[in-house]
Amino acid sequence: MTLDESLSNAxxxxxxxxxxxxxxxxxxxxxEKITLSPAKIQRxxxxxxxxxxxxxxxxxxxxxxxxxxxxxxxxADGLGVGRP
Numbered sequence: 001m002t003l004d005e006s007l008s009n010a011x012x013x014x015x016x017x018x019x020x021x022x023x024x025x026x027x028x029x030x031x032e033k034i035t036l037s038p039a040k041i042q043r044x045x046x047x048x049x050x051x052x053x054x055x056x057x058x059x060x061x062x063x064x065x066x067x068x069x070x071x072x073x074x075x076a077d078g079l080g081v082g083r084p
Contacts, residue, residue, distance in 0.1 A: 007084040031066045038070075 013020035015028045030045055049059050076082065 023052045023054070025030070027062055030062060034063065034066050035070055038067075 007018060011028075015025070015032075019027070025033070026048060030041075030049055033045060034041055046059055049062070054062070
């Protein structure tokens, strides 16, 4: 979360090229993987987050928030929310 509009826009465009800390980038890489290919998450992905200083509580929170947004978006898509 940021109040910096240019950073926010850069993240929306492509987080990989945005001016982020290595910790934020690692978190977003995990979020991307859990969004696009959740079955491919492995212990190494969690260990990578730990290597950037995330503890188990933070990793759980990252996982829960990303998973919830993925879930609710699929529910909305499945019901046609926002479509004419």
